[in-house]
Amino acid sequence: MSGQLLLETLRSGCSAHARGILLEGGRALRFRDPRRFGRWSMRKNGKRFGKTFDNAGIDPLSPEFDAAGFRGILKAARGEIKRLLLDQSRIAGLGNIYVCEALHRAAVSPFRRASGLSEAEGARLHAEILAVLDMALRSRGTTLLDYRDAGGGRGGFQRMLLVYGREGRPCERCRAPVARRVQGGGARLLPVLPEARRRRG
Secondary structure: OOOEEEEEEHHHOOOOOEEEEEEEOOEEEEEEOOOOOOOOEEEEOOEEEEOOOOOOOEOOOOOOOOHHHHHHHHHHOOOEHHHHHHOOOOEOOOOHHHHHHHHHHOOOOOOOEHHHOOHHHHHHHHHHHHHHHHHHHHOOOOOOOOOOOOOOOOOOHHHHOOOOOOOOOEOOOOOOEOEEEEEOOOOEEEEEOHHHHHHOO
């Protein structure tokens, strides 16, 4: 979401869009959040400061996010799978890029009802979510515009994207052009699998 945690000296001046600043020993830890999507929280002597994550869902990188638990989340859902995966109150930390990539790699249309996925499809999607997150972390994130990691470097996962940002280019699986469809009342555009495009006419 273009946010950064920057560890800087006080002499470096305040970063643009800094929403939270912690000072200690002549250094500043600044939370830069241009789009205001981020949250931060800290505790000191049992007291909490900052914006909280009380309503956040399960962390997909935690041991609790296993295939069985994911299956339970799917079964309890009513809507489309992509909207479920982007719901931060269900699963925290998944953004549009990584959800698009995981769905494509698992061969699951973003328009499918989450509760309608078979056990095998759910297990495959769960594995691909973890695989995509692992690749993205190892690549230090995805730099499409201005994202930089904590060291100021560009991410590298954009070179591994199979569908996100590849509208009109051949699908790596079937060679048909990748298309984008409006989902969620026009809230966002997203890449979809070519077979999903055909199924919806």
